[in-house]
Amino acid sequence: MDLDRLLETGDRCINEEPPACTAYCPLHLDVKLFMQEIENGNFDKAYKIMEKKLPFPRIIGMLCDHPCESVCVRNDKGGSILINELEKVAVYYGYSKPKKGFPVPSLNKKVAVIGSGFMGITACYDLIKKGYNVDLYEKNNRVGEKVWELQDKYLTPEIIEQELSFLNDKKVSIFLNTTVDENKLNDIIKEYNAVFIAAKSLTSLYEADECTFQAGNSNLFVGKSNEKSLIFSVSTGRRAAITMDRFIKGVSITASRENEGSYETVLKYKIDDEETTEKTIKSGEIFTKEEAVREAKRCFKCRCRDCIKPCVHLQRFNIAPKSYIRNINHNERIIQGTHYANKMILSCTECGLCGVMCDYDVDMKDVVKETKISMVERKKMPQSAHDFALKDMKFSNSEKFFTYRKEPEKENIKYVFYPGCQLPASSPDYIEKIYKYLTDNINEGIGLMLGCCGAPADWSGQNELMKETAALIKNAWVELGKPTFILACSSCMSNFKKYMEEINFISLWEVMDEYELPKLNASQSLKLNIHDPCTSRNTNMQDSIRNIVAKINCEVHELKYSKEFTKCCGYGGLVYFANREQSNDFIDDRIMESNEDLLVYCTMCKDLFTSRGKRTFHMLDLLFSDDLEKSALQKMPTLSERQHNRMHVRNNLLKNIWGEEVMYEDEKYNIKINDNATAKMEEMYIVLSDVKKSVENSIENKERFFNPSDNSYLTRLRIENVTYWVQYEVNEEGITVTNVYSHRMEVVEANNEDIR
């Protein structure tokens, strides 16, 4: 797997990009986290967040001119969050003395800072922290004249003094009442490693770089800040300190300085679904705690969740593509240790909705597909995840189901009907009806092919098996004279498109839309929500279905997520087998969205929705069912019944249409399965044929245990990679299986002593 390309895809995800306020704040206060803490009533923690980004936070908190509020996404939904008012309450209710850090050792480098406004003292603050000796020149008789002028009830002289106490550091020398003119400056420049001008009287005299503030190539740095803004002045002081530090250390002063200062975030938080809420009114001079909490609750905590909002998979794992991809990258790179991301990767249905929602072309379907293929290639795919589905596919492409025929008495056929593997398993009665409908309407010859398109191989990353399956279908297609496939299943269609390019196909629904519809057995006007299968995304079968529904007078109410934006039912990606809880999330999410009966046109969608109690019709129910009420809640046949149904569809069609007799193997023993064992078989993906083989082997080879207290037998049989255990009773009528279970681990039955 190309991990560099994978990481590039992850880089495109903007989930971790800052909200507008944080990006626009020239000091990049983490406003979102700050709001979260206020909302939770943690004023102390909120203050600590301010402390992380702001020098002397109590002064800035009380005085900031808050440019952030002008870009707040709330502006159009009741007005900007009152960010600065909330900073004030964080200072007022949440201040605690900063922890004393270790004193920073001196670097023995000298910097002069001229002017002690917000810009100058910020530069001092940062330079001291980096270990520089700083000489501060101020023309007035005290430092920070501006700050003292702005003192009030909340910003008391005592607080100002405490906040500026960092200047008492022994690395700082302060020269008050000292005017620096051009002559003096020339002397200073020679004396210091770097000089920062933060005094208006001098800044206008020098040209300087807008990003680094350096004047030419000299050691002079000029704090040009056109804004009459406190916070921009602070930012300029901070950025100049970064440049001076780099300059003195002799490293690049221009490298990686994007997104310093104020910038516009790429995040475009969508507010269409958000409700308007008015700003909170202050009852006093500053917010009460309750008012502050209410105001912070108005904050959207902007973060791109476009793909997460409609996806229960990303929700269950509480993850966005960016970190999802980092997890995959780690999972792919570890040699020894646990692959923790396996479960997550195998819980994606590969429905592709995230890709549709994303403005930056991040599609987890492609990423997960590629990852699964890599897992299989590296032999790191958990065997149990897809084992049953692959065995079921093998069954469908075995002589028990796989077959193909031309239409009787037609040498050339233009079409071949391919119902797929799940429709014959769930609704065996429809297949012959559809075939007859097609041959009645189309005269150019219609063959029949039964089998599985390879979707389970595709979904489980089994690339080689997928290619073999495509070759099997292609060979049969060539033998039939290269007819156009009529496909009843959208998953087949997506697989044909991907792996069998040379084969032409059309959906059954397009054919039905074009020809006269079958005569309805049961007609009633229904109110329906259409659920489009995820594999029908961007195909024209979606329109054909709507045309057909309109012709049979059903009323359709479109779901919010439909057509291009449709969701998966929970079967895609074989998540149904790999993580049943996740599959149920998908089913329930879709059921919750729908107020009417659902109309689907994929068998697995129908089976999954009805499995959790939702009335659901398959399009074919509306056209061919004798009893719509019964169809609406028809339960999914068991896994064994599904295989049995496929086999019978094949045999019945061959008999009824082509007049071929099919021999059935006689049952050797009369084996019945009780309810307990039937339920266990479903739960553990055990099919009847394997249970029967186990029982037969136990009788014929006497390989079984006996329980004299209840006269029951227990036996085991290893079939391929699974050991099946079957418990049964023998009575006059035959054999009753009362329990089954299985394991994959292989037990070495030969005695250890014998091996040695």
Next chain:
Amino acid sequence: MKIYDDANIPWICDKCNEKLILQKTNVLYLDADFEVELWKCPKCKMVLIDEELARGKILEVEKSLEDK
């Protein structure tokens, strides 16, 4: 690894009509090979895995080995 204490189990070997005994037995999965004490027929060596073990400890170990 010892899983069972010496409590009796209801099963006897149907072929040999023998009581089962606890004996060290090798079990394999993926690249792993463990020795576990399991019930087996002393004569024909057929090993018994009961449901609790299969769906409990064994399943757990299988799952964790699959993620290795």
